[in-house]
Amino acid sequence: MPYYRRLGEVPDERHVAFTAASGEQCFEEFIGEEGFSGTGSLLYHVGVPSSLVDSQPWDLGDQRLRANDPLKPRHLRLPELFPDGVTGRDAVRSRVTALANSDVRLAYVVADAESPLYCNAIGDEIVYLEAGSARVDTIFGSLDVRQGDNVVIPRATIHRWIPTSGELRAYVVEAAGHVRPPAKYLTRYGQFLEGSPLNERDMRGPESILLADRADRERDTDVYVKHRGDGGVSGSVVTYDHHPFDVVGWDGCLYPYAFNYRNFSPVTGKVIQPPSTYQILEGDNFVVCNFVPRKLEYHPQAITVPYYHSNVDSDEVMFYYAGETAARKGTGIGNASITLHPAGYTHGPTRRAYLDSVGATESREMAFMVDTFRPLQVAEAALACDQHDYAWTWSGRHGAKEDRA
Numbered sequence: 001m002p003y004y005r006r007l008g009e010v011p012d013e014r015h016v017a018f019t020a021a022s023g024e025q026c027f028e029e030f031i032g033e034e035g036f037s038g039t040g041s042l043l044y045h046v047g048v049p050s051s052l053v054d055s056q057p058w059d060l061g062d063q064r065l066r067a068n069d070p071l072k073p074r075h076l077r078l079p080e081l082f083p084d085g086v087t088g089r090d091a092v093r094s095r096v097t098a099l100a101n102s103d104v105r106l107a108y109v110v111a112d113a114e115s116p117l118y119c120n121a122i123g124d125e126i127v128y129l130e131a132g133s134a135r136v137d138t139i140f141g142s143l144d145v146r147q148g149d150n151v152v153i154p155r156a157t158i159h160r161w162i163p164t165s166g167e168l169r170a171y172v173v174e175a176a177g178h179v180r181p182p183a184k185y186l187t188r189y190g191q192f193l194e195g196s197p198l199n200e201r202d203m204r205g206p207e208s209i210l211l212a213d214r215a216d217r218e219r220d221t222d223v224y225v226k227h228r229g230d231g232g233v234s235g236s237v238v239t240y241d242h243h244p245f246d247v248v249g250w251d252g253c254l255y256p257y258a259f260n261y262r263n264f265s266p267v268t269g270k271v272i273q274p275p276s277t278y279q280i281l282e283g284d285n286f287v288v289c290n291f292v293p294r295k296l297e298y299h300p301q302a303i304t305v306p307y308y309h310s311n312v313d314s315d316e317v318m319f320y321y322a323g324e325t326a327a328r329k330g331t332g333i334g335n336a337s338i339t340l341h342p343a344g345y346t347h348g349p350t351r352r353a354y355l356d357s358v359g360a361t362e363s364r365e366m367a368f369m370v371d372t373f374r375p376l377q378v379a380e381a382a383l384a385c386d387q388h389d390y391a392w393t394w395s396g397r398h399g400a401k402e403d404r405a
């Protein structure tokens with residue numbers, strides 16, 4: 001986030017010796033993007049932030065990917081990967097990757113247990129809460145998050161997820177770089193423009209620092225790290241000689257933040273607006289949109305579901321979190337389904353939905369979309385929930401055509 005924030009104890013000058021009010025000597029850490037040339041923050045630790053005592057492998061499970069070849073649209077019912085009645089799953093280690101390329105990994109998780117301390121050293125994460133609520137404890141402080149929140153965790157931020165009301169269901173975008181609000185919404189100095197569907201008041205950051213108990217602070221503490229590895233993603237559990245929640249203060253423009261889809265104010269019009277109207281964030285070689293409830297178009301003959309389109313430059317992934325959409329009614333899409341509509345394939349509503357959409361006045365649909373500019377591969381671990389005949393639902397031959405997936 002390009003907005004300056006300051007919490008806790010911070011010295012008046014940067015890069016000088018600093019003793020906290022407790023009498024403890026502090027150690028300054030810079031967390032910055034693009035080396036020392038991008039957005040960053042300065043944190044003041046009472047422990048030495050680099051003092052490791054161990055590093056062990058973290059087995060991430062099956063991370064194999066396969067090309068979507070032969071080309072076909074896909075429907076994955078992600079909840080089928082998380083059978084009911086299983087407890088002890090957490091929002092970090094229990095994730096299952098569904099689709100991925102070198103720019104982004106898309107995963108889903110159902111969790112009821114507290115996660116270990118974790119950081120993603122590959123890139124920023126956007127965690128979209130389909131259901132439940134949680135507290136996200138981070139080295140910058142805590143965020144209370146709830147259903148409908150987009151939670152943005154910058155790369156290398158040590159944090160943990162603690163569900164606070166029952167089961168947490170989350171869709172996770174793991175970027176290989178940084179994510180940011182779209183440039184089209186911002187002034188050249190980074191303030192949200194008038195007319196932007198989001199603004200600074202929608203963004204929630206940590207409100208106070210988070211210090212572990214003094215006894216905990218002096219214990220050896222494990223942190224699960226997702227990092228670049230041979231041919232893709234790898235995992236390690238590193239152990240520090242202290243608890244990383246030892247920051248007495250920080251300031252800067254890099255920190256975790258959250259905003260809710262309910263705060264998003266889409267622009268609607270006389271005729272349907274393109275999906276880019278619903279963009280909320282962008283990363284390197286991908287964009288993210290929130291489709292939210294809204295009044296529909298007011299031209300008397302307006303087609304109010306998306307017209308057929310061929311995204312010649314992108315693969316499109318929709319995550320549905322409010323039941324069937326009008327455009328794809330009758331295709332079996334449900335809560336936490338994702339669809340992949342790859343480049344080279346023309347997609348849109350069913351014939352009936354297209355024709356029936358004239359005259360509709362309101363949409364209650366909700367979906368989270370990622371468009372990637374490089375092809376996505378399908379994770380082997382997610383194929384168990386692949387709905388093989390989805391590709392034939394437009395023609396009506398699903399259920400009859402032999403499965404050749």
Ligand SMILES: [Fe+2]
Pocket residue numbers: 306309316341347
């Ligand atoms: Fe589309």
